[in-house]
Every structure is written in structure tokens, then in C-alpha cells.
Amino acid sequence: MNNHPPNFNTLFRPGTLSVQPYSPGKPIEEVQRELGLEDIIKLASNEDPEGPRPEVIAAIQQAALEINRYPDGSCYTLTQKLAHHLGVEPESILLGNGSNELLNMIVRALISPGENMVFARPSFVVYDLAASLHFECGRPVPLDEQDRHDLVAMAAAVDEKTKLMMICNPNNPTGTYCSAQAVKTLLDSVPRRVIVVLDEAYFEYAFAEDYPDGLQFLAHYPNVVVARTFSKIHALAGVRVGYAVGHPDLIKQFQKTREPFNVNTLAQAGAIAALALPDAVAQRARRNRTEGKWLAEALLGLGFSVVPSQANFLFARHALPAGELCARLLKLGVIIRPMSAFGLGDGAVRITIGLPEENRRCIAALEEILGH
Numbered sequence: 001m002n003n004h005p006p007n008f009n010t011l012f013r014p015g016t017l018s019v020q021p022y023s024p025g026k027p028i029e030e031v032q033r034e035l036g037l038e039d040i041i042k043l044a045s046n047e048d049p050e051g052p053r054p055e056v057i058a059a060i061q062q063a064a065l066e067i068n069r070y071p072d073g074s075c076y077t078l079t080q081k082l083a084h085h086l087g088v089e090p091e092s093i094l095l096g097n098g099s100n101e102l103l104n105m106i107v108r109a110l111i112s113p114g115e116n117m118v119f120a121r122p123s124f125v126v127y128d129l130a131a132s133l134h135f136e137c138g139r140p141v142p143l144d145e146q147d148r149h150d151l152v153a154m155a156a157a158v159d160e161k162t163k164l165m166m167i168c169n170p171n172n173p174t175g176t177y178c179s180a181q182a183v184k185t186l187l188d189s190v191p192r193r194v195i196v197v198l199d200e201a202y203f204e205y206a207f208a209e210d211y212p213d214g215l216q217f218l219a220h221y222p223n224v225v226v227a228r229t230f231s232k233i234h235a236l237a238g239v240r241v242g243y244a245v246g247h248p249d250l251i252k253q254f255q256k257t258r259e260p261f262n263v264n265t266l267a268q269a270g271a272i273a274a275l276a277l278p279d280a281v282a283q284r285a286r287r288n289r290t291e292g293k294w295l296a297e298a299l300l301g302l303g304f305s306v307v308p309s310q311a312n313f314l315f316a317r318h319a320l321p322a323g324e325l326c327a328r329l330l331k332l333g334v335i336i337r338p339m340s341a342f343g344l345g346d347g348a349v350r351i352t353i354g355l356p357e358e359n360r361r362c363i364a365a366l367e368e369i370l371g372h
């Protein structure tokens, strides 16, 4: 018997073979192992740099005593609290293992072969990934010259086969945003049969006066779904919980596509506790804004061009190739993200806005590299 493996590649759908796997920011432990460095800071995955408040940790610890049991599959308490917090009906809420899972669920629930999804590029890479894995349904539209969504071009890309549009607001990786008026104009120009997802993972960090709360559109545009997360400003990326809000008739269908128990016990407990601490959110948003301003100015001083950001990260370009810049920073114990994974040319990096001391250390390392 020939026990050579067959050519497994012939078994897979072309969409699977063509996927570029999601490449996350390097974990701190990996860099410690590879470079033998002790003292490392990670400014690469847009996490909030502060740990959760003690009340949240205590709630998770308490919940840990029950993890021999399955979680509450309906997420009853979290749904009720979130509905109250957002001023929406519980039936409008869908919970996921991070908003990442929700985005995938929405794509899979809606799109049949031959249909398409419009999104910006570069934007959150998961849209590209979800599209590749699902009938190669992606219809990417380039950002405009100022690294913003080109909503006019996105509306023009809609055809009779378009089921879904993703708008990342603020956009990851550029930090740019779409104003309330721009979103409204877009919603007025796409047919109601196109579901428009407003991905607001960084909602709480945004401070521009004309940045919209996506929930305001739900009353007039039943085709809007707002996706948010506890991973960023609520500092719960490690337990994975996100939510989507939309018309109950839509949410009812999406609910069917959830894996049983998709939101784990610790995530539910952490999210419930985090919702009770609005002052933590306000404080982190303030810190992020102050530090973002400092970091942007320091980067400008080092010869970077920096895109104005409404999120907890900065998108910056430098004449030095990004791969080299990031590798040299890594040797100094600072992890940032080269933008090649987002299909961007060399020179572009994304830096998460950290704690004051982390931002200063990042700039000091860059000064060393750039000879300032």
C-alpha cells in the first residue's frame, strides 16, 4: 500500500487555498522567546493598554468557580444589561465570541454563491478573509487619497448581487472616520435590501463632533447593523465578547447561525461587570486622546507622516521600509505592526497608542533607530 499522502491541495476550494491567514500582532511571549528579551511593550493589536478594573477581574474570578458548567447559551443577563445600556430592545442584540465572529456569521448567513459584499481596502482584514472563505464574495473599494472610506465609490460598487456592505468606522488600520452626514448620504443611496454593517470596534475612543453613533440610524434604516466589542476600551480582548445591534427580524435569523454557547462564562461575567463602569470608559478615552496627540506630534517630529486618528492607534508612513523599521524596533523590545498584512506598500506602520511610558519608550527607540 502506498502510504504517501495525496495532494491535499486538490481537495480544497480555491477560496480556501487563496486565503492569506490572519496574521495577528506578535504576542509578547513569542518575542521574549525569540529574542531573549525581558522587557517588551506591545503596541501592535489595538488593545487597551490598561488592564480591566478590579471589579471586572473579581467578577471573572467569581465566574471561574462555575466553569465546570456550560455558559448561559442565551446570554440572558448580558443581553438585558446591554439592551438597557444602549436603549434598545433585547431582541435587537446578537452576542458573539468577539465581534470578529459576528462579522463572519453575518457574511455566512446572508451571502449565496454569486452574491457579493462591498468593503473598503485597506480596512479590517477580516472582511477580506471572510469574503475569500465564503464564495470569494469580496468587492473591495480603495480608500480615497486621505486614507478615508470612499463612500461614493462604495455606493457605486453596489449592484443587484450585492447583499452586504461593511463600513469600518473608525477605520482599522488608518484611524479615519466617516461623518454622520456621509453615512446618512450613503444609506440614502443604497437599496434597503443591502445590509450595511457599521463596524464600530473603536466607537468609544472617537471624539470628532460629527462622528456618528451608528445606533442613531436604526430607526430610519432597518438595513443597518452596528457591530461593537468589549475587546478594546473595555479591556477584555482575552475573553472574547462582542455584540451586534439591528432590526429584530434580522437578528432573529443571525441568532440561528450562532454556535451553541459561543460566549463563554468568563466573557459574560466580565462584560456585565464592565458595563457597570462607564467612568472607566471615559477615563480611557481621555487618556487615549491625550496620548494620541502626544504620540502623533512626536512621530511628526521624527519625519513620519501621520494620518489623523479617531481610534486607539496611529497610521504613519516613513521613508524607511516598514519591515526593517519594525524588526529594528523589535530588537529594542517594542512591537508595532508593519502594514504589509493589509496589502499596503512599504513604509506604512500602525502603532497602538499605549500608556504614557510606553509611548515615550517607543519614541525613544525610534529616535535611536533614526539617529535623532
Ligand SMILES: Cc1ncc(COP(=O)(O)O)c(C=O)c1O
Pocket: 045, 046, 097, 098, 099, 100, 101, 124, 168, 171, 172, 199, 201, 228, 229, 230, 231, 237, 240, 241, 242
Ligand atoms: C475594525 C475591527 N472590527 C472588529 C474587530 C474584532 O474585534 P473582536 O473580535 O476582538 O471583538 C477588530 C479587532 O481588531 C477591529 O479592528
